[in-house]
Amino acid sequence: MAISYNAFAQSLPGRSSFFVPKALCIKQRNRSTVVFASNDKNIIALQSKVDNLLDRIKWDEKGLAVAIAQNVDTGAVLMQGFANREALSTTLTSRKATFFSRSRSTLWTKGETSNNFINVLDVYLDCDRDSIIYLGTPDGPTCHTGAETCYYTSVLDQLNDDEASGEKLASTTLYSLESIISKRKEESTVPQEGKPSWTRRLLTDDALLCSKIREEADELCRTLEDKEEVSRTASEMADVLYHAMVLLSKRDVKFEDVLEVLRKRFSQSGIEEKQSRSK
Numbered sequence: 001m002a003i004s005y006n007a008f009a010q011s012l013p014g015r016s017s018f019f020v021p022k023a024l025c026i027k028q029r030n031r032s033t034v035v036f037a038s039n040d041k042n043i044i045a046l047q048s049k050v051d052n053l054l055d056r057i058k059w060d061e062k063g064l065a066v067a068i069a070q071n072v073d074t075g076a077v078l079m080q081g082f083a084n085r086e087a088l089s090t091t092l093t094s095r096k097a098t099f100f101s102r103s104r105s106t107l108w109t110k111g112e113t114s115n116n117f118i119n120v121l122d123v124y125l126d127c128d129r130d131s132i133i134y135l136g137t138p139d140g141p142t143c144h145t146g147a148e149t150c151y152y153t154s155v156l157d158q159l160n161d162d163e164a165s166g167e168k169l170a171s172t173t174l175y176s177l178e179s180i181i182s183k184r185k186e187e188s189t190v191p192q193e194g195k196p197s198w199t200r201r202l203l204t205d206d207a208l209l210c211s212k213i214r215e216e217a218d219e220l221c222r223t224l225e226d227k228e229e230v231s232r233t234a235s236e237m238a239d240v241l242y243h244a245m246v247l248l249s250k251r252d253v254k255f256e257d258v259l260e261v262l263r264k265r266f267s268q269s270g271i272e273e274k275q276s277r278s279k
Contacts (some may be wrong), residue, residue: 050089050092054085054088054089056129057085057088057125057129057130057132058128058129058130059084059085060130062102063084063085064082064083064084064100064102065082065083065084065130065131065132066080066081066082066083066130066131066132067080067081067082067083067087067088067097067099067131067132067133067134068080068131068132068133068134069081069097069110069118069133069134069136069138069142070133070134070135070136071136071137071138071149071256072121072122072135072136072137072263073137073256073259073260073263074172074175074256074259075172076148076149076151076171076172076175077149077151078118078138078142078148078149078150079110079142079143079149079150080150081099081100081101081110082099082100082102083098083099083100083132084100086100086107087099087100087107088123088132090107090109091120091123091134092123094109095119095120095121095136096109096110096111096117096118096119096120097109097110097111097117097118097120097134097136098110110142111139111140114140114144115139115140116138116139116140116141116142117138117139118134118136118137118138118139118142119136119137119138119139120134120135120136121135121136121137122135122136123135137260174255175255177242177245178245178249178254178255180199181199181203181245181246181249182249184197184199184200184203185203185249185250187200188200188203188204199246202243202246203246203249203250206250209243209246209247209250210247212243213240213243213244213247216236216239216240216243217240219236219239220233220236220237220239220240222236223236
């Protein structure tokens with residue numbers, strides 16, 4: 001079972017929205033741990049839990065564990081490196097993804113030269129406690145090549161000698177769909193012979209697009225009202241999602257922006273959220 005560091009912080013009253021308060025921490029060079037400049041009982045208790053967490057990780061013979069940075073909204077794996085106790089401690093205090101460089105034998109924070117930091121919202125361990133995930137939001141491209149992530153080479157394309165495929169990011173189904181819609185949007189500005197694709201028709205006809213979204217949303221509701229098969233509900237939801245994403249593309253809104261809005265609502269009641277919209 002994955003272990004969330006935030007669960008430690010959330011167990012402390014009045015301190016559910018932070019990792020470790022940076023202002024309350026000092027770093028000792030002779031210890032790879034977090035040290036707190038406070039006698040607050042809650043802070044001391046948190047320090048004990050952090051130390052216990054670090055002790056439970058299965059560091060390898062060099063004191064390292066694999067550390068993976070993942071985009072909290074898109075699910076994209078951004079990069080992979082290694083962390084030791086101090087790197088993880090630094091990540092928890094700074095909330096910036098920090099790793100240990102095996103070639104330089106020193107800590108390094110992603111973005112320290114490019115300013116493309118990875119802002120860590122949570123930290124997870126795998127069931128064996130020998131690998132770490134930094135779950136967060138990137139400030140910009142993660143890869144030093146300028147790519148969104150360091151994973152953009154398809155092994156299957158290479159095995160199939162598909163040179164025409166070029167570089168493509170390792171994407172989830174949702175973001176692959178967004179990429180296809182975006183490509184159709186670019187093509188819609190170029191004159192075309194023959195019958196246009198359905199996506200292109202939607203992109204060039206606002207009335208058609210909006211009518212389809214309303215139609216598909218109604219059909220989704222009917223699967224509940226008419227007690228249709230569950231597979232029908234999934235199919236109708238796929239139609240709603242596809243047509244809605246075409247509208248997002250027309251409005252130059254990324255699906256990641258939608259997920260960010262949803263994520264920020266997690267700790268907010270529906271009543272509070274609606275009231276904030278009216279201000």
